[in-house]
Each structure stands twice: as structure tokens, then as C-alpha cells.
Amino acid sequence: MSSADKNLSVFTTNDLPEIGNKKFALVVAEWNSEITGKLFQGAYDTLIKYGALPENIEKGTVPGSFELTLASHWYAQRDDIDAVIALGVVIKGETKHDEYINNAVAQGITNVSIQNNKPVIFGVLTPNSMEQAIARAGGAHGNKGDEAAMTAIKMVGLKDKILVK
Numbered sequence: 001m002s003s004a005d006k007n008l009s010v011f012t013t014n015d016l017p018e019i020g021n022k023k024f025a026l027v028v029a030e031w032n033s034e035i036t037g038k039l040f041q042g043a044y045d046t047l048i049k050y051g052a053l054p055e056n057i058e059k060g061t062v063p064g065s066f067e068l069t070l071a072s073h074w075y076a077q078r079d080d081i082d083a084v085i086a087l088g089v090v091i092k093g094e095t096k097h098d099e100y101i102n103n104a105v106a107q108g109i110t111n112v113s114i115q116n117n118k119p120v121i122f123g124v125l126t127p128n129s130m131e132q133a134i135a136r137a138g139g140a141h142g143n144k145g146d147e148a149a150m151t152a153i154k155m156v157g158l159k160d161k162i163l164v165k
């Protein structure tokens with residue numbers, strides 16, 4: 001079925017944890033900044049909407065999506081950070097650069113998350129075109145940044161529940 005007009009960033013908001021005392025780091029790639037800026041804004045607004053305090057949200061920028069992994073690791077190593085959200089956009093081109101970057105970042109972020117035992121959220125768009133990116137950064141398909149923030153909130157709550165602080 002075509003997803004042409006479907007908002008793909010649909011999520012439930014039942015039983016969300018209290019996050020007023022949680023700290024979040026948002027790592028944002030500068031490549032395709034007109035799109036990553038919108039992902040950041042969506043993620044920031046969603047965190048605030050569901051109870052995060054502005055002083056508990058930190059932003060770091062990296063040159064490109066490939067660098068999201070290391071900067072996420074630096075944030076994840078900090079004891080005061082509860083979750084990291086990595087935001088980038090890698091648009092398919094004539095070569096396979098997008099596959100190498102996307103695979104490296106997906107695997108890298110997974111490793112960072114496990115090594116640091118905290119949520120590190122993959123908020124990287126992997127579109128075939130700028131049009132597809134725009135549709136997923138506040139356009140017809142919603143905003144992947146909102147979705148990434150909601151995932152971070154849920155995972156922070158789940159960690160507390162499972163590990164019973």
C-alpha cells in the first residue's frame with residue numbers, strides 16, 4: 001500500500017514516564033541542515049511537550065551523520081545524561097555512500113547504546129530524495145524528530161521499570 005499521504009510518525013502516548021528530572025542530549029548533523037534543523041525542532045518540542053525541562057536538554061552538532069556515533073558516545077558516557085537522540089539525513093545519491101554511512105551509523109549507535117547501557121535513539125532519515133526527506137521532517141509523513149523523542153521518553157521509562165532504580 002502506498003504511504004504517500006500517511007503520517008508515518010504515529011505513536012501512542014499512554015503511560016508515559018515522568019521526565020522532569022531526566023536529561024537528554026540531541027546530536028544533530030550539519031549535512032542537510034535545512035532538514036536536520038526541523039528534526040531537532042520536532043524532537044525538542046516533543047520533549048518539552050511531555051515534561052522535559054529546557055535546562056535538561058543539551059544540543060551538540062556534528063559535521064555529518066557519520067560523526068553521530070562518536071558524539072553520541074561522548075554524551076552517553078556522561079552520568080547525568082539519561083538518553084541521547086542522534087539526528088541526521090543521508091540522501092541517496094549516485095554512489096553507495098548512503099549505504100556505507102547509514103549502516104555504519106545504525107551499527108555504531110546500537111553499539112554505543114549497549115556499551116553505555118542507555119537509550120541512544122536512531123533518528124536518521126534515509127530517503128531517496130529531498131522530497132522524501134521534507135515529507136518526513138514536518139511534512140505529510142510527520143516528523144521523525146518527534147518520533148525519536150517519543151522513543152527516548154519511552155525507553156527512559158522502560159529502563160527505570162525494568163532495572164527498578
Ligand code: DLZ
Nearest residue numbers: 029031063064065066088089090091097
Ligand atoms: C560525505 C557525505 C555525503 C556524500 N552525504 C552525506 C549525507 O547525505 N548526509 C550526511 O549527514 N553526511 C553526508 N556526508 C558526510 C559524512 O557523514 C561525514 O561527515 C564525512 O564522510 C566525514 O567523516
